[in-house]
Amino acid sequence: MTRQLWVAWLLLVSATAQAAELTHFVADRKIGARVQALTFPESLPKDLRSGLTNRLLLRASLLQGEQSRGMASVEIALKYDLWDERFKVELTINGAAASAPGLRTVEEAAAWLSDLRLPGLFDIPAGGGTFTLKAEALLNPIEHERLERIREWVKENSRYVPLDGAARGTTPESGSNAIFNRIFDQYAAGDDVAAQWRREIVSAPFTVSH
Amino acid sequence: MKTMIWLQRWLVPLLLLLSLSCPGQAATDAETLIIEDLACRGNAVTSCDFILGHVYLSPGDAVDEEELGNARLRLASLPSFHSVQIYLEKGSARGRVRVVIEVTEADPYAREWLTGSSYRVDSLSHLLVGRLTNQNLFGTGKLLDGTLVAYVPLAGRVRSQYSARLQYVDPHWLGSKRMFAIAGMSGGESDVENLDDERFRTENFGLDLTFGRRIFDFSYVSLFLRYNPLIEIDSTLINPDGSVEHHRNSFDNYAVALNYGWNSEDDPYFPTRGSRASLSWTWASTADDTSIDGGLRKTWTTDNGTSWLVQIADPPGTEYRGTVEETFEWMGGFARPIAGTDGGEVRRGRWYVLAGYTPIGLNRSGDDRKEYGLKIGVRLETRSFGIAEFYVIGSVLDTNRRDE
Numbered sequence: 001m002t003r004q005l006w007v008a009w010l011l012l013v014s015a016t017a018q019a020a021e022l023t024h025f026v027a028d029r030k031i032g033a034r035v036q037a038l039t040f041p042e043s044l045p046k047d048l049r050s051g052l053t054n055r056l057l058l059r060a061s062l063l064q065g066e067q068s069r070g071m072a073s074v075e076i077a078l079k080y081d082l083w084d085e086r087f088k089v090e091l092t093i094n095g096a097a098a099s100a101p102g103l104r105t106v107e108e109a110a111a112w113l114s115d116l117r118l119p120g121l122f123d124i125p126a127g128g129g130t131f132t133l134k135a136e137a138l139l140n141p142i143e144h145e146r147l148e149r150i151r152e153w154v155k156e157n158s159r160y161v162p163l164d165g166a167a168r169g170t171t172p173e174s175g176s177n178a179i180f181n182r183i184f185d186q187y188a189a190g191d192d193v194a195a196q197w198r199r200e201i202v203s204a205p206f207t208v209s210h
Numbered sequence: 211m212k213t214m215i216w217l218q219r220w221l222v223p224l225l226l227l228l229s230l231s232c233p234g235q236a237a238t239d240a241e242t243l244i245i246e247d248l249a250c251r252g253n254a255v256t257s258c259d260f261i262l263g264h265v266y267l268s269p270g271d272a273v274d275e276e277e278l279g280n281a282r283l284r285l286a287s288l289p290s291f292h293s294v295q296i297y298l299e300k301g302s303a304r305g306r307v308r309v310v311i312e313v314t315e316a317d318p319y320a321r322e323w324l325t326g327s328s329y330r331v332d333s334l335s336h337l338l339v340g341r342l343t344n345q346n347l348f349g350t351g352k353l354l355d356g357t358l359v360a361y362v363p364l365a366g367r368v369r370s371q372y373s374a375r376l377q378y379v380d381p382h383w384l385g386s387k388r389m390f391a392i393a394g395m396s397g398g399e400s401d402v403e404n405l406d407d408e409r410f411r412t413e414n415f416g417l418d419l420t421f422g423r424r425i426f427d428f429s430y431v432s433l434f435l436r437y438n439p440l441i442e443i444d445s446t447l448i449n450p451d452g453s454v455e456h457h458r459n460s461f462d463n464y465a466v467a468l469n470y471g472w473n474s475e476d477d478p479y480f481p482t483r484g485s486r487a488s489l490s491w492t493w494a495s496t497a498d499d500t501s502i503d504g505g506l507r508k509t510w511t512t513d514n515g516t517s518w519l520v521q522i523a524d525p526p527g528t529e530y531r532g533t534v535e536e537t538f539e540w541m542g543g544f545a546r547p548i549a550g551t552d553g554g555e556v557r558r559g560r561w562y563v564l565a566g567y568t569p570i571g572l573n574r575s576g577d578d579r580k581e582y583g584l585k586i587g588v589r590l591e592t593r594s595f596g597i598a599e600f601y602v603i604g605s606v607l608d609t610n611r612r613d614e
Contacts, residue, residue, distance in 0.1 A: 043293070043295060046295055046297065047295070047297075049297065050295070050296065050297030050298060051243075051297060051298030051299075051307065052273075052275050052278060052279075052296070052297065052298060053275055082298060082299070082300045082307070083300065083304050140279070142279075142283075146276070146280070147283075149280070150280055150283045150284060150287070153284055
């Protein structure tokens with residue numbers, strides 16, 4: 001029995017450890033966000049090493065109750081230089097370039113992405129108050145027009161013939177086209193940007209005084 | 211002298227501008243990667259040519275990250291692969307790279323099962339349908355598709371059918387994006403006793419070819435040619451005076467059909483919006499007249515997630531095949547989604563309720579007969595069995611005496 005409880009506790013601890021966390025901090029009279037333990041797809045290390053650009057888009061909002069008190073966007077572009085064997089990192093916060101760390105290995109890049117400290121996202125609202133942060137993270141987002149072009153291609157080129165007949169461009173789900181369908185679903189739900197990996201995190205309420 | 215002064219005045223800033231722009235240009239050139247080679251990894255069944263056919267870049271081109279991203283999505287849309295990754299490897303010199311497309315191939319076989327119990331008017335029977343498709347034949351995306359249908363009578367009026375079909379489909383005949391071709395063979399036997407106590411037993415085997423073209427966004431036209439070397443019909447007819455007639459015919463024939471179809475549904479098994487329609491005109495060498503068949507289905511979804519469906523006449527198929535489905539002439543109803551299970555055995559599903567009506571017509575006594583029924587079922591996409599559908603369908607006969 002003790003052993004079962006021990007195993008259950010371990011599972012609980014490991015599950016808790018993997019949960020993404022969003023917390024705030026205040027620096028230079030501005031509210032920043034710390035995003036920790038985002039569970040990225042398993043393919044991330046390979047994607048980071050691909051020599052191609054990987055983009056992470058974070059869209060954050062500062063909420064007071066249900067009311068939005070500010071919006072912020074963060075863009076991270078990581079590209080591994082196969083010859084220099086280091087990452088070129090671009091960090092943009094609210095459209096302005098921000099300083100980014102030098103990263104040499106995939107492990108360093110993954111560690112940085114799993115504990116992002118993003119300063120200066122929001123001005124502290126006049127009068128202060130109790131707030132929550134909400135952030136949506138999208139890995140390698142795809143804009144609507146581009147996906148429409150691919151959708152058109154799929155419509156013309158799908159090769160599958162289901163028993164009950166099908167629209168061209170739709171297939172029973174394999175692992176990869178499940179991802180593809182998920183992207184389409186996001187657009188169908190009215191989103192302006194979609195991605196094959198997407199997470200939403202909300203912080204605990206916090207109080208900030210002006 | 212004046213010219214020299216003029217040159218000095220303009221040349222110096224020009225050179226300064228050039229000197230400023232050149233490092234920028236050099237930096238861009240330094241970052242431009244040139245493709246030396248494209249390679250495939252992980253493809254045991256699928257040919258590399260087929261994979262690279264989805265990547266619109268060639269050796270000598272600059273690496274276009276957007277195009278590589280699009281290629282990954284294009285490949286990801288195919289049922290042939292579980293996962294697709296594209297990455298670069300160092301080439302023979304700095305700035306020259308090999309583009310590697312690494313795939314994990316999916317099971318090329320798709321399975322579908324349909325089973326339903328039917329009590330319609332006064333006939334109890336059971337439908338069993340199984341289908342196996344190799345959707346990546348020769349690693350080139352061609353299809354080999356086999357279907358078995360068994361409609362087993364259990365009690366009451368006889369309604370039985372046993373049939374099989376095997377077909378090869380080339381969705382891109384002659385390399386065309388819009389042309390398709392199908393070669394098939396099918397055969398079977400059926401035994402049907404109608405409400406007027408007439409009985410028809412049919413045996414048939416035939417070979418067919420279809421050539422078609424997809425047109426506009428969702429439509430297609432096709433020409434269907436079939437040769438039936440064997441048709442046997444054994445019929446028992448009741449004459450108006452009540453006498454019974456037996457006929458037995460054995461012959462071969464040809465049939466030609468022109469088809470037009472439309473399919474804008476957003477999902478093959480769980481449509482939430484769109485429509486599907488088919489219309490075919492058929493001529494057979496042994497028939498006096500031509501025949502026209504068709505059907506229409508429309509689906510839409512309301513805000514609460516309920517999908518609604520209306521279907522008229524034959525269940526419309528697609529450019530590649532007809533639909534195996536037990537229906538009424540007029541049908542309407544709704545479907546609700548079923549979430550996937552935690553373990554992933556059931557990926558998604560829906561349950562549905564459909565009400566239907568079929569006008570049967572007059573019997574020998576001049577009574578007008580109408581069939582009213584209900585179909586309730588569940589359709590699941592499962593990891594182990596593919597698509598599986600279960601249903602029950604039942605109906606009653608409404609007979610009205612016609613005064614005229």
